[in-house]
Amino acid sequence: MTPEGPLKLVSELLDLPLIDSEGCYCGIVDDLEFTGGPGKPLKLKALLVGPGAYAGRLPAWAMAVVGLVAGDRIVRVPFERVVTIGPAAYLDRPAKALGLDRSEERAGRWIPRKGAL
Amino acid sequence: MNPLELTLGIMTAVGGFVDISELVFAAKAGSTFGFALIWVFAFATIGIMTFSEMSGRVAAVAKQPVFNLMRHRLGLKLGLVVLAASIISNLITCAAEVGGVALVLNYLTGAPYLLLAVGLTAALVVSIWVLPFQWIERTYGLLGLFMIVFAVALVANHPPWREIAGGFVPQVPRGLSSKELLTFAYFAVAIVSAVMFPYEVYFYSSGGIEEGWTPKDLLTNRITSIVGMGLGSVLAIAILVNSAVLFTPANVDPAIPGSAALQAAIPFGKWGLILALLGMFFAVAGAAVETCLANAYSIAQFFGWRWGRHKKPWEAPRFTVTWVALFLAALAIVLTGVDVMTLVEFAVLFSILVLPLTYLPLLLLAGDAKLMRQHANGRLAKTLGWFYFAIVTLAALAALPLYLLTSGGNG
Numbered sequence: 001m002t003p004e005g006p007l008k009l010v011s012e013l014l015d016l017p018l019i020d021s022e023g024c025y026c027g028i029v030d031d032l033e034f035t036g037g038p039g040k041p042l043k044l045k046a047l048l049v050g051p052g053a054y055a056g057r058l059p060a061w062a063m064a065v066v067g068l069v070a071g072d073r074i075v076r077v078p079f080e081r082v083v084t085i086g087p088a089a090y091l092d093r094p095a096k097a098l099g100l101d102r103s104e105e106r107a108g109r110w111i112p113r114k115g116a117l
Numbered sequence: 118m119n120p121l122e123l124t125l126g127i128m129t130a131v132g133g134f135v136d137i138s139e140l141v142f143a144a145k146a147g148s149t150f151g152f153a154l155i156w157v158f159a160f161a162t163i164g165i166m167t168f169s170e171m172s173g174r175v176a177a178v179a180k181q182p183v184f185n186l187m188r189h190r191l192g193l194k195l196g197l198v199v200l201a202a203s204i205i206s207n208l209i210t211c212a213a214e215v216g217g218v219a220l221v222l223n224y225l226t227g228a229p230y231l232l233l234a235v236g237l238t239a240a241l242v243v244s245i246w247v248l249p250f251q252w253i254e255r256t257y258g259l260l261g262l263f264m265i266v267f268a269v270a271l272v273a274n275h276p277p278w279r280e281i282a283g284g285f286v287p288q289v290p291r292g293l294s295s296k297e298l299l300t301f302a303y304f305a306v307a308i309v310s311a312v313m314f315p316y317e318v319y320f321y322s323s324g325g326i327e328e329g330w331t332p333k334d335l336l337t338n339r340i341t342s343i344v345g346m347g348l349g350s351v352l353a354i355a356i357l358v359n360s361a362v363l364f365t366p367a368n369v370d371p372a373i374p375g376s377a378a379l380q381a382a383i384p385f386g387k388w389g390l391i392l393a394l395l396g397m398f399f400a401v402a403g404a405a406v407e408t409c410l411a412n413a414y415s416i417a418q419f420f421g422w423r424w425g426r427h428k429k430p431w432e433a434p435r436f437t438v439t440w441v442a443l444f445l446a447a448l449a450i451v452l453t454g455v456d457v458m459t460l461v462e463f464a465v466l467f468s469i470l471v472l473p474l475t476y477l478p479l480l481l482l483a484g485d486a487k488l489m490r491q492h493a494n495g496r497l498a499k500t501l502g503w504f505y506f507a508i509v510t511l512a513a514l515a516a517l518p519l520y521l522l523t524s525g526g527n528g
Contacts, residue, residue, distance in 0.1 A: 015189040015196070017181065017421050028188065028421035049421075057193050087179040087186065087488060104423060107434035116429045117249055 007085065009044075017088045018049065018077070018100070026095035030054035033076065046076040047089070049100060075099050135264050135352050136404035137217030137374055138210075138311045138461045140397065143353045144371035144380075145526070146304050147360030152284030155354055157305045159285055161312035162350035164505040166342050168476055171483040171498060172318045173338035176325035178492045183322045183479055184418035190478045199474045200419050206467040207316050207412040208443065212450035213460035214405035215241075217374055220457055221398045224375050225391075231452060238448040241405055242441060250327040250426040257403030263396030264352050266381045266389060271355040273384035276362045284358075296523075303519040303526045306512045310469035312353070313509060316411035318475060323414040327427045332492060356380065372458065374401075409447065413440035462525045469516040472509040480506055 007013060009032060018027045030053035036042040051070035055063045077098050083090045095101040146154040172183050179186065188196035219234035226233070245253060293301060321342075330338065359380035364371055371377060378397060381389035410426070416439050417424035423433040430437040450460070480502045484494040494502060520526075 015193060017185045017189075017418075025417075025421050025423050028419075030193075054193055058197070059194075062197075087181045104434050107438050108431055111431040111434050111437055113429075113431045115246055116431075117247055117252070 007044075013047075013085060013089065016085070018047070018091060019088045020091050020093065020095040020098070020100070022094050024095060026091070026098070026100040027075070027077075028054075029089060031057065044079045046078050047082070049075045049077060073103070075102075135261070135349060135356075135397075135400045136210075136311075136314075137213050137401050137457065138307075138465050139353050140217075140356065140374045140377045140401075141371075141458065141461055142304065142307050142311055142465070143356040144360040144364070144377045146308065147357035147362075148364040148369065148371055150290060150301060150304065151361045151365060152281055152358065153288055153290045153301070154304055154308060155281065155284030155357060156287045157308045158312065158350055158354050158357065160287070161309045162346055163501065164309070164508065165313045165317060166346045167498065167501040167505055168313070168318055168479060169321045169346060170339055170342040171479055171494070171502065172322035173325045173330065173342060174335060174492055175479070175482050175489070176322040177330040177334050177338055178332050178489050179482070180326065180331075182326050182414065182418055183319055183475075183482075184415045185421075186482050187478045188419050190481055195474075196419065199471070199478075200415060202467070202471045202474065203315060203319070203415050204412055206464065206471045207319075207408045207415070208446060209450070209460055209467055210314065210316060210464040211405055211408035211412065211443065211447040212455075213457060213464045214401050214408060215444075215447050216451045216455075216457035216460060217401045218398060218405060219451065220374055221394055221401060224378070225394050225398070231454075234448060234451045237402070238444055241402060241409075242444050245406060245410070245426065245440065246430055248426075250324070253406060253426060254324065257399055257406055260399035261396065261403050263392055264400050266385070266392040266396055267352055267359060267377075268355040270381040270384050270389065270393075271359055274359060274362050274380075276358055281358055299519060300523045300526055302515065303523045306469060306516050306519055307465045307526065309509065309512050310465045310472065310516065312350070313472060313505075314468050315471050315475040316408045316468075318479065319411040319415055320407045323411070323418070323425070327425050329427075335492065374457070405447070409440055409443050412443050462520070466516055466520055469509070469513050473506065473513050476502075476506050476509060 014029055014032065016029045017025055018029065020026045027049035029047045030050060031048040032044060033046040033048055034042050035045045050073040051066050052072035052074035055066040055072065058066065075098070077091065077100070081091050081093055081098060083092045091098065143158070175186065176182055184200075187199060191199060215234055215238055218237050219230050222228070222233045222237060223230045244256070248256065289298070289301060325334075325338065356377055360371055360377070363369075363380060363383055364376070369376065374397065378390055378393040381393035383389075385392070413436055414424060417433070417436040422435045424436040425433060483489060483502070484499060486493040
């Protein structure tokens, strides 16, 4: 399925894993951002990724827990960056270029880079 | 097909079937009810074969493991409920396995149990850190095959084969009091739960992705599911039968995992005992690795992190931090001094509650023709899938009342 074709936003895009151009998982479609307004056509502008994006979809008490544990970071991935949509949404750029690898990078500082075969 | 490709199924099954809970429940089932619960093992084995084949097929065709698709299919809120329940269930199970291996080591060496638990956890963490995925599954899967000594012991014990065959026919023993009937029902539910532990499916489907399965591997998946789970079932049934043949006449209650090892010691002496303990050590250690990785897979997949041990630990940092933290959390539970048997009971109880929530999205995914194309569930998979979904749902509803009414199967 291509992003230009008809798309059921909730059943076909929301909560789908994201895979970057290098084949790495780099997030989940946690929410969606639109442009448009009254009398104007509604257009999908960006995929929102990160705890700040999905916290709003949870009950208030869970939002507080998510904020405490994971923070409120949101990364906007322009919808033009999506190449195909299927069991995952495939992007045309590496995660780093889209700002989707910051948490992995931060966690990576704790990991010694030796010892694995 | 390379026979080594079967190791994923063997590790999943040996670690899933012959883990600490199975060692206890199979042995207790045999000593308490003779051969009358064999059919429950056989029945549940078909269920786990059905669902592991489905999860491997989804991994090979959609190239996505169960938990990645679970959130998309169930939505964020219900998905989070399933995730939280799985984390708790897998963590308790992992703690039970760590405690169980420490007990086995304690039998082998006589060293202090808690000290062994700490050393063992360190060794397990190092093994996952150092070994790539295929070596993890081969090491624990193949060394777990020492458990075959239980099947050999079964033959050496000259059991009544005709009566054993009769145990495969669904039955409820006659003449039981209502209290004993409830205990029988509790054992049946606990065996279904222990055979169909949800972590087996999470681990197996993620393992398929780790191994880079494609639709060309569907035959491997089918054979692996059937042979691996079949082998695990044979070993569990061997433990049950040995227990019925050896322990019931001697009035032995195999309430601790070490009792099972005596089944090989009786016909083969010291070497039988050592082989049995080695088999238990690797099978239960494999189960500890399996539960810990299954938990880390679920969390990483739910939040879209990089994951897998086909990558170096620093190439999937959040996944690495998660599985190390989960091992430490499991160790912390063991270090509280809680009894391993209590952990086993809670693990089995919690798992059965999670089972319907695990298998429903899998059934929907494997049956989705849009996602799976010509590999979507056929008539047989659909029928078996929905039938076993109904069974695990009923078992989940009955589990807690039965646990309370029978004091965890202790009458």
